[in-house]
Amino acid sequence: MEIVQDILIIVLAGLMMVDENGPVIISWFPVIVGMIVGIIMGDMQTALAVAGTFQLMMLGVAALGGASAPNYGLATIIGGFVAIRTGTGINSAVAIGIPVGLLAIQLEVVARIICNFLAHYMVRLVREKKFMKMRKIAILGPTLFFLQTALPTVIVVVAGPIVVKQLLKIIPAWVTDGLTVAGGMLPVVGIALLMHYMPVKKFLPFIIASFVLAAYVKVPLLGIALIGFAASYWYFFQETKKGSTPAVVGVTNQNEENDDYDE
Known part of the structure; x- marks a missing residue:
């Protein structure tokens, strides 16, 4: 059963990013992917608690212009998975989810740079009327976005709960305490920003x-x-x-x- 859950969590993480940059059927918002995590892991209450925390954090931080914000959808998937599988609660979800969400920013930059070159190459193929080859190259774009979030998820899932618990022990207390405080402040900032425009x-x-x-x-x-x-x-x-x-x-x-x- 755990193997099936692991596979579904990895697939969800990858499809979430493809969906965000494509049809937007599922949505990448924490409350949506958190609900799906709860269905997969069989613990809806914990998953929605984690999702609600990250959703409020997302309201407090916006990626405006060239700025980048953590991938809170991926943070929700990883955080919900860790919290449910290890039974360590929301604090561990925040401590693990946010760093992975920040890592996804760097991977997103790499994916977009590669996709930029692919786009120019596809334009050249269209001008040369090599449409079949262009269609094959076009598949690489969604594949890169899938791997952007699937690879960090694979690392966490393959490492397993034991390694995650050991990692939480290695991380200094001031780091986890700081993340916990930030996790408590950002939802307040998010609600304040929301009320400002209401x-x-x-x-x-x-x-x-x-x-x-x-x-x-x-x-x-x-x-x-x-x-x-x-x-x-x-x-x-x-x-x-x-x-x-x-x-x-x-x-x-x-x-x-x-x-x-x-x-």
Whole structure:
């Protein structure tokens, strides 16, 4: 069973990157790939806890312009795999997932440089009307992106939980503690950035109500999400009715004017 899980985790890591640069069917967001990791590993609760942590980190760091951000999708896959297989929890997921996510940045640079040369070579083949050869070369692009995330995953999976545990022991405490602190700060920064662009003043009652439900009433996160969905559903239809009312009045007045004109 573990061998099947290992293979599926490696395939998921590779397909995630191909999907990100191609059809975008699965999505590379931590919450999506984390859910799939939970299905593969048979521990949805731990996988989603890890995925939620990395998703909030992703909100706090953006790759703008030429800047690079860690591959949080890969970090989620590796972190979820390690946390579930070793039973060491979220701290180990962050300690292992973030370095692997940072490694993926370097591999991404290498893959994109190679793909740049491949693209120019394919253009030359098209001009020479060598279409069959061009199609064969085109396969190398997705292959490189697949290997970009699959290779680090293979290293972690092949190394096994024992090596990962030994690695966690070798890593100085100040490093793991620092990553844990950063893991706690980045989600806050992510939510702050998210709220900065939201109409907070307009929806402040809903924010206060959700905080009270979570902090004092101890409503589970799923329950708060469902309440939020119900509130947004109600608000949407209320605003839709307001938007449609003037149009109806306008039509009525226009009909009345036409009636007067006919008389």
